[in-house]
Amino acid sequence: MHRFDRLTRRSVLRATGHGAGAILSSTWLSRLAAQAATAPDRQRACILLWMAGGPSQLDTFDLKPEHANGGPIRPIETSVSGVQFSEHLPSLGRQAEHLAVVRSMHTKEGDHGRATYHLRTGYVNQGSIRFPSLGALLAKELGDLDADLPSYVSVLPQRAFSQVAVSAGFLGPRYAPLVVGASGDELRVEDLGSRLDAPRRAERRLQLLGDLETNFLSGHSGAATDGHVTAYDRAVRLQRATAARAFDLNQEPDALRDRYGRGHFGQGCLLARRLVERGVSFVEVTLDGWDTHDNNFEQVKTLSGALDAGWSTLIEDLNSRGLLDSTLIVWMGEFGRTPAINPRAGRDHYAAAWSVVLGGGGIRGGQHIGRTSPDGMQIE
Amino acid sequence: MLRWLTLPFVVGCTLLVVNSARGDERASAAQLAARIDALLEQHWQTEGIQLAPRADDAEFLRRAYLDLNGRIPRVSEVREFLSNDAPVKRAQVVEQLLDSPRFAVHFANVWRAELLPETMADRGAGVFRVGFEAWLQDRARAGVAYDALVRELLTAPIAQDGQGAEPVLRDPVRPNPLAFYAVKDAKPENLAAAVTRTFLGLRMECAQCHDHPFAAWSQDQFWQQAAFFASVQRQGAGMFAPLVETVAVRHVTPPEKDVAQAATFLVGDEPDWSREPSPRAMLAAWITARDNPYFARAGANRIWAQFFGRGIVEPVDDFRDDNPPIHPKLLEELAQAFAASGFDIRYLMRAICLTDAYQRSSVRTDASQDRTALPARMPLKSLTGEQFFDSIALATGYRDQQDKGAARRLLQTRFARGAAAVDPETSVQQALTLLNGSFTDWAANIDECPTLVAIDSTPGLTLDEQIDGLYLAVLGRLPAPTERAKIATVFDASPEEDRRLLLADVFWALLASAEFRMNH
Structure with a gap:
């Protein structure tokens, strides 16, 4: 999205050299978008x-x-x-x-x-x-x-x-x-890294969050709930070794x-x-x-x-x-x-x-x- | 003595009159609600849209509390509502929420954010926030009509030239409509842009510098609107400088132009200055006139959007020919009913809350629901920073005294919503704050958080009852059987000494959930 x-x-x-009317959903669209986003080549x-x-x-x-x-x-x-x-x-x-x-x-x-x-x-x-x-x-x-x-x-x-x-x-x-x-x-x-003594508890909390959210997420699939899940995923990834090392x-x-x-x-x-x-x-x-x-x-x-x-x-x-x-x-x-x-x-x-x-x-x-x-x- | 005897009688009679007026109003609101649903029904039929089912009581109650009072319901309020068998209980609770002191607080938050967003963006302007909200609260408590509110804002008294100067900030906590003028720098163009955008739904400020290529408004027309505020002048520099007004000044010269523009209405007759010499009062009367083609529609659309996340015209402040309403007849009738009620804000809100549309579940039950911008199901709305904070404070039992309001300031800002009311977003920093922040640390501490302490220390509660308590406190509902089963499994698998911490972890998971974060 x-x-x-x-x-x-x-x-x-x-x-595309075409009017916007030519743009319908198709597989090349995402490729095109990705290219547009990364050009010029250099990050x-x-x-x-x-x-x-x-x-x-x-x-x-x-x-x-x-x-x-x-x-x-x-x-x-x-x-x-x-x-x-x-x-x-x-x-x-x-x-x-x-x-x-x-x-x-x-x-x-x-x-x-x-x-x-x-x-x-x-x-x-x-x-x-x-x-x-x-x-x-x-x-x-x-x-x-x-x-x-x-x-x-x-x-x-x-x-x-x-x-x-x-x-x-x-x-x-x-x-x-x-x-x-x-x-x-x-x-x-800010707030990177758990304040809990036991890492096990941090994991348990995330597990509970995932388990208890299931109903709501499946009943409300869409950008909002996806974004919520993604934000937690990214926050958790940020705490993992490679990202935290940055x-x-x-x-x-x-x-x-x-x-x-x-x-x-x-x-x-x-x-x-x-x-x-x-x-x-x-x-x-x-x-x-x-x-x-x-x-x-x-x-x-x-x-x-x-x-x-x-x-x-x-x-x-x-x-x-x-x-x-x-x-x-x-x-x-x-x-x-x-x-x-x-x-x-x-x-x-x-x-x-x-x-x-x-x-x-x-x-x-x-x-x-x-x-x-x-x-x-x-x-x- | 006589006075004391007759007083109850007089009061009684007045109450009777008021009550019966209220009764009429309620009947009329119910009629409008039915009319809204009928108009929507035609839309659903033509578009072939499958509607979501009616929301259950808990879902409805949480939504109504958030929309009308800016916070989730308390545990006792949920329990009482769920156990009430009266068929009219939804209408009753709407009434009660419209009458609650919290209604004014929430109303003020919402309208301050619309009218003075600057107060959140810079420290100087922020000083005016409390006073402006206090004024809005005061007006809402008094039951002010929408048109009267707008007139009072536009004609807020300012000392006339020669009578000294009007301070814009006497006491930061006192009700202060002049905050609006101060924060807008008392500049005619800023005031006019805010007023036309908010109250007429017209974005004219682009015409400040050039004729808009797509809209009907010219640069001259923008400055002719601005000229209604040219009478207000600042004495000295800076936001805190006092104001004076010279009503005879009714024209403004745009920067880098030679020709002054005179105060002229966007549409309709020329102002008759012999009848009303004050340009601000003149503008206020024109804007709020029953036959102003924009005012009632923009107001009704804005209030609709507060409840459904999206306006019938969206964005709510962008009425123009190439951005038509998605349901013109619906908007027209809402606007007419709003005007006919004397711009009674509570009346329109009551009617909206009584519709089937408002009482529908937010659960997506059919793909056809994605095809319409009208509420085939209740859209997910983002909480404002205030709604989020007031709700989490209530769920946990937080008091400002414990950290001198530090958590309030942090959470209100960090969880402030972006521009869109629908499709709530979550930032990584917000997730981190809920995962590891100091507020979370306190909230999920079973020896400190008042809600947890109460649930943990009440003697004789079974695990099921404790879990009920957590769900009611955070999500305003009882757990579903599947959720109850999941939790029971986890508890069964943990050693006895770990159970208190596990209870706290369940509480955390509910606070961190999408369901809590969103108004659904």
């Missing part, structure tokens, strides 16, 4: 590095050392001449040839919730339609509902600003993300784990690589804490440390495995921050001129797109 869903009217028309993926709170563009990728708005953070040269990053992103600077910095973001939402919704769904939160987040869209278009691993994984989502922005909206729960949270130092899929970072060499950074964000980047490698279409990794109304420069310095290690190692790692070309990495938050520095050495919300960074996925790196005025207030 889901394979058919994926077949858009346009793709059918294109693939593509996207990793979103989500900077919750709104990162300061002036202290990361759009520095203004000549202007009072620039603040104390200094620019450094990168591997691409003419492209400068903050001094706190040195490793990333060495990967600049893979990165395209967009310095001309201009949006209208200055509130965390609304801006988060806007940037993560592509729509302003108005009216009665609950739009899906980008991850759910990609899961629908690229993912395989039968795979052991889910198509959309959200690592450490910050859900306080907008619950819906981490959901499948109108696409429905099938495309909702699997959520990876933190438990102490470790990253863990989430087990202990499989990685210590040295590599160190290079990613041992914090949640760095380990989340490593997890993203493991998942993309296993065919997951969309992984988002959140680094929270960018809402720097106070003490901006110290906070940005600390955050940059985690960001620099995790992101630069991710690029390197994907590249060495031949996955960078098919994996788009997007770095963004819900908005940028005010060029003017407030009396608490902080920066406030600013949507009029800010930056996002793209890399991999066939993006031509080593460039910047757009430019802001010398004071950083406007896009030129």
Whole structure:
């Protein structure tokens, strides 16, 4: 059923050269659908590095050392001449040839919730339609509902600003993300793994569920009951060795784990690589804490440390495995921050001129797109 | 003294009058129910559709509780209903549910989700949720008619310019219709889009930016609707900024255009401003007029869809020529009856609940039932997050105090439904939460969960009686003989010391089942 869903009217028309009237149920239909779903041949993926709170563009990728708005953070040269990053992103600077910095973001939402919704769904939160987040869209278009691993994984989502922005909206729960949270130092899929002392009991429960549901399921055969059974099957499969191993970072060499950074964000980047490698279409990794109304420069310095290690190692790692070309990495938050520095050495919300960074996925790196005025207030 | 003596008499008389009015209403609702079934019957005949049988009492009761009160019935309510022999007991329970305080709570949840979905999507808007629901609850308890509700929303008082500004949030828990204006940013285009979509079933917002290629509405018409809200202005920035109104402002200039659009009705006469100077009141009167061609149909269709999962026009907010009703005559008569009742919401719901169509089983008994979007059997409906949570809380005996409402927040969000009311979906994360989550861990703990504790510790219960208790608490029915036999086999095979845990595991399996997850 889901394979058919994926077949858009346009793709059918294109693939058959006939009107939609020619499409009746036949065996080639599912083959055609499968082809449409997997073309282009390469399995593509996207990793979103989500900077919750709104990162300061002036202290990361759009520095203004000549202007009072620039603040104390200094620019450094990168591997691409003419492209400068903050001094706190040195490793990333060495990967600049893979990165395209967009310095001309201009949006209208200055509130965390609304801006988060806007940037993560592509729509302003108005009216009665609950739009899906980008991850759910990609899961629908690229993912395989039968795979052991889910198509959309959200690592450490910050859900306080907008619950819906981490959901499948109108696409429905099938495309909702699997959520990876933190438990102490470790990253863990929420509710993966039984809390029961005896594994036998977990099995017995599933057995009982299957036995006692039989009547209802057979009396109500259809998409809803199928989906219910499938969700449990997938949840159970996810707990089995091969799938659970995808989430087990202990499989990685210590040295590599160190290079990613041992914090949640760095380990989340490593997890993203493991998942993309296993065919997951969309992984988002959140680094929270960018809402720097106070003490901006110290906070940005600390955050940059985690960001620099995790992101630069991710690029390197994907590249060495031949996955960078098919994996788009997007770095963004819900908005940028005010060029003017407030009396608490902080920066406030600013949507009029800010930056996002793209890399991999066939993006031509080593460039910047757009430019802001010398004071950083406007896009030129 | 005289006053005290006469009071009971007056009250008695009033009650008599009310009761007899109620009696008429009930008779009329029964007539409408019969008419709906007759119209449907023609459809079944022409389409050659085999109907599902009448739902048994337990299936009906659970459905009626979920649809009218937003939660499953309690064990005592199920037992009482099953043992009641009165032939009119279904009509009686519908009456009782329409009168219950829970009716207003559920009504408010449903309409808040329609009118202010934004409150679930972002934190700022979320602050307005409680107050808006409180207003809806308040109106539902007062028995407000549908047209009056819409008028009250559209004409919610706002200070006129020069009289100071109207705060949009005085106290988050106080009834607050202005939440609607605040969350829509007090923008004419947002308000107009929501109002036409919800109350007229017309999706005009696409015409906000361009003439719609397929629909009859032009961009100008969209902005002419929006102009009815141009009188409302925000003082300052942000959702919490106060509002003022200048009734003389009745036009709006669309962004990047030079020409202002004046408030004009979508169809019908020009507004007569000498009679009604307030543009919001003018719009409200036009929308809710008996002869408005859209209002009654859109409202009746929406209420139908709340009970059957799908509208007679589906999506319920997409009335247009190339999306016709699947049964035009049925929709027309429902709309007429709704309008003729004075837009009495409970009347229409009562009639729907009394139909054979509503009282049919959800069990798929014939392939022909898949061929129609009308209810040849009751479709499976997904629970809203609130219905799911309120039901699981009731089944387990959860109280917010035990974790300061953490489970409520988590489950309401994680089990919120997608866009479609029919064909409920289950996510892997939902399955994981039911398999291993901390709520489940508590709910299936025989020493903690109040329902389990009660069933386990009541002296003298046989195993059969305990299993009955679990089934009644979770599924609102008694186990089928086959189910009873399966459970007995498992119990027979387990050692005595394991039986308490086994009881808890059966409870878990019922909570995790598709039957519990769905409104069937």
